[in-house]
């Protein structure tokens with residue numbers, strides 16, 4: 370099996386003040402996110418001039434991957450497309466088709482399973498192919514990589530570096546919170562769900578072990594959605610307060626659930642969590658995400674090589690290697706089912 374290209378598939382983010390609201394409308398369409406929450410999040414983006422760092426970080430990572438592909442003698446042009454903002458995956462795929470691409474690999478910028486982290490990227494692939502029509506290239510998504518030694522190694526070094534300036538700091542891993550119901554539905558049904566939170570827990574364990582950290586906690590951040598719906602808890606800020614009450618003097622936060630220092634990392638951690646820790650007189654440091662680490666480009670190219678060779682997955686956990694599917698098919702029947710939406714505005718209209 371040979372491939373003509375790599376599609377770098379990400380979340381997308383605004384690049385100017387006028388793009389914030391239309392971007393947020395794309396993200397939350399049909400998802401029951403209350404308007405107050407939307408207004409609050411819009412404020413986070415406007416605080417940074419309406420520019421999310423995520424597109425720049427993706428472009429930097431793509432440049433590094435292009436270099437690594439060339440260094441390894443792989444001729445695979447890289448295209449960039451997003452779920453929620455320009456360059457939209459549909460437009461990129463149309464360009465790929467026009468360039469003569471027939472089969473492409475897809476690298477999703479999320480390491481984990483679950484609806485938001487895995488299955489929704491399958492839906493993006495399906496939607497983009499449907500928009501392009503008969504000429505749409507075949508798209509094969511690469512597997513989940515939360516337990517890959519290069520991913521774990523990059524986080525472990527970042528965690529060690531963050532600890533360097535702080536005495537006796539408690540390690541706290543964070544990931545994006547998701548609704549309890551989405552976590553229960555994460556993974557193939559026969560596995561009993563919770564694949565997202567269990568994979569986060571496993572990645573945290575692996576990173577802590579490699580960094581030589583004994584005690585640590587796993588908590589959640591960036592909760593959205595109506596307050597009456599339960600999401601994964603505790604929240605990072607509440608947890609910092611609880612640690613303070615227990616006499617902990619400093620925290621090192623490691624955002625193991627993300628691959629880059631995008632807006633939810635720089636706002637919810639570097640701003641909100643850091644500020645609360647400061648008010649409580651606690652030391653605070655945040656470990657970097659792998660996006661800027663040379664191992665991230667190596668990881669992407671290794672996943673490509675592994676897939677092309679049909680080689681066994683290089684991985685550190687006992688979780689099955691999942692997420693690699695063709696043309697947006699789910700990993701397994703019923704795997705990571707999207708949550709049932711309220712009757713009004715259910716589903717996502719085609720864009």
Ligand SMILES: CC1=C(CCC(=O)O)c2cc3nc(cc4[nH]c(cc5[nH]c(cc1n2)c(C)c5CCC(=O)O)c(CCC(=O)O)c4C)C(CCC(=O)O)=C3C
Pocket residue numbers: 380381382383393396397400402406407410421422423478479485486545546547548591592593594626627628631632633
């Ligand atoms: C698991 C997960 C990841 C990790 C996997 C991955 O990386 O893909 C992730 C990443 C990201 N989430 C991001 C931004 C947002 N997420 C939102 C809303 C939501 N996220 C959810 C989950 C996740 N999100 C969920 C269940 C919702 C509720 C609405 C829904 O069911 O879809 C909202 C709406 C406003 C709000 O916060 O309510 C925004 C703006 C950005 C871009 C940041 C930037 O611009 O730099 C990134 C990388």
Ligand SMILES: [Fe+2]
Pocket residue numbers: 545
């Ligand atoms: Fe999100």
